[in-house]
Amino acid sequence: MSTTQSRIASGPFQKTPGWLDWFEGPSRPQFALPAGAVDAHCHVFGPGEDFPYAPQRKYTPCDASKEQLFALRDHLGFARNVIVQATCHGADNRAMIDALIHSDERARGVATLPSDVTDAQLQHLHDVGVRGVRFNYVRRLVDFTPADELMKMAHRIAPLGWHVVIYFEAPDLPELWDFFTSLPTTVVVDHMGRPDVTKPVDGPEFELFVRFMRENPNVWSKVTCPERLTVAGPAALNGQRAPYRDVVPFARRIVEAFPDRVLWGTDWPHPNLTGHMPDDGLLVDFIPHIAPTEELQRKLLVENPIRLYWPEER
Numbered sequence: 001m002s003t004t005q006s007r008i009a010s011g012p013f014q015k016t017p018g019w020l021d022w023f024e025g026p027s028r029p030q031f032a033l034p035a036g037a038v039d040a041h042c043h044v045f046g047p048g049e050d051f052p053y054a055p056q057r058k059y060t061p062c063d064a065s066k067e068q069l070f071a072l073r074d075h076l077g078f079a080r081n082v083i084v085q086a087t088c089h090g091a092d093n094r095a096m097i098d099a100l101i102h103s104d105e106r107a108r109g110v111a112t113l114p115s116d117v118t119d120a121q122l123q124h125l126h127d128v129g130v131r132g133v134r135f136n137y138v139r140r141l142v143d144f145t146p147a148d149e150l151m152k153m154a155h156r157i158a159p160l161g162w163h164v165v166i167y168f169e170a171p172d173l174p175e176l177w178d179f180f181t182s183l184p185t186t187v188v189v190d191h192m193g194r195p196d197v198t199k200p201v202d203g204p205e206f207e208l209f210v211r212f213m214r215e216n217p218n219v220w221s222k223v224t225c226p227e228r229l230t231v232a233g234p235a236a237l238n239g240q241r242a243p244y245r246d247v248v249p250f251a252r253r254i255v256e257a258f259p260d261r262v263l264w265g266t267d268w269p270h271p272n273l274t275g276h277m278p279d280d281g282l283l284v285d286f287i288p289h290i291a292p293t294e295e296l297q298r299k300l301l302v303e304n305p306i307r308l309y310w311p312e313e314r
C-alpha cells in the first residue's frame with residue numbers, strides 16, 4: 001500500500017506519547033474476501049494540517065489520510081468503506097466528508113453531530129453519504145452529552161433513514177439499557193459492547209449483551225476490534241494464522257445467533273492502541289474463524305452492510 005505520506009501528526013499537532021503508529025506494510029490476507037466486501041468500521045485522521053484535530057479531543061493521533069485508507073482497502077481486497085467519525089475530530093466532520101467525496105461513491109459515513117445542527121446541514125451530510133450518527137459512552141474518549149439531547153437527535157435523523165451507532169463498555173450496559181431500547185432507529189453497537197474476554201462467553205456479562213440483541217430486533221453489532229479486546233494477543237495457534245483466539249468465541253456466538261445483524265471492519269488506523277498494533281492482513285484472517293461458512297461471510301461482509309449503507313442497491 002502507498003506510504004508516500006507521513007504517518008506523523010502534521011500541523012501544530014504532537015501525537016499523544018505512547019500512541020502506536022498504524023502498521024505499515026500489512027500482509028496480504030490468506031482469507032479471500034467475497035466480492036463486494038465492505039470494511040464497515042474505519043476512520044480517517046486529518047491530516048492535521050488540512051483538517052485540524054478538535055480542541056476538546058482526548059488524544060492526538062498520527063495522521064491517517066483518505067489516500068492511505070483507500071490504499072489499504074485495495075490491498076486487503078475490500079470494495080468499500082464505512083468511515084466512522086473519530087472523537088479526535090469532535091463534531092467537525094470535514095475530514096470524513098472529504099474522504100466520502102473523494103471515494104468514487106465507494107464510502108459511506110457515520111457522523112458526530114452538534115446539537116444545533118440545522119436541517120440543511122443534515123441534508124448536506126446525507127447528500128455526501130452519511131447514513132448514521134455516533135453516540136459515544138466511553139468515558140476515556142468523550143465528555144457525555146445529556147440523554148435528552150441525544151434522543152432529540154435520534155428523532156431528527158430517523159426520517160432520513162439513518163441509524164444510531166453506540167459505543168460503550170460492557171459494565172455500562174445495565175445503566176444505558178432503557179435509553180438504548182427507546183431509540184427510534186436501527187441501533188448498531190461498536191465492538192460487541194466491549195466484553196471482557198477473560199470472562200466466560202456464557203457468563204452473565206456477555207449473556208446480557210446477547211439478551212440485548214435478542215430482545216431488540218433493531219439492534220445490530222459490529223463484531224470488530226479483536227485487537228482491542230484480546231488478552232491472548234495476535235499469536236498464531238499451532239503455526240496457523242489463527243489470531244486473537246480468545247475473542248473468537250464471543251464474535252462467533254454473535255455472528256451465528258444474529259447473522260443478519262452483524263458487520264465487520266478493520267478499525268484502521270486503530271486509535272489509542274499502546275500494547276500492539278495489528279497487522280491488518282492478519283485481522284482479515286480472523287474473519288473465517290468467527291464466520292465459518294460462505295453464507296455467514298457473505299452476510300457479514302456484503303449483504304448486511306449494503307442493506308444498512310447502500311439500501312438503494314437492494
Ligand code: 0GY
Pocket residue numbers: 085086087088141190228267270271272
Ligand atoms: C474505535 C475505538 C476507539 C476510538 C474511537 O472515535 C474514537 O476516538 O472510536 C477506542 O479508543 O476504543 O472504534 O476506533
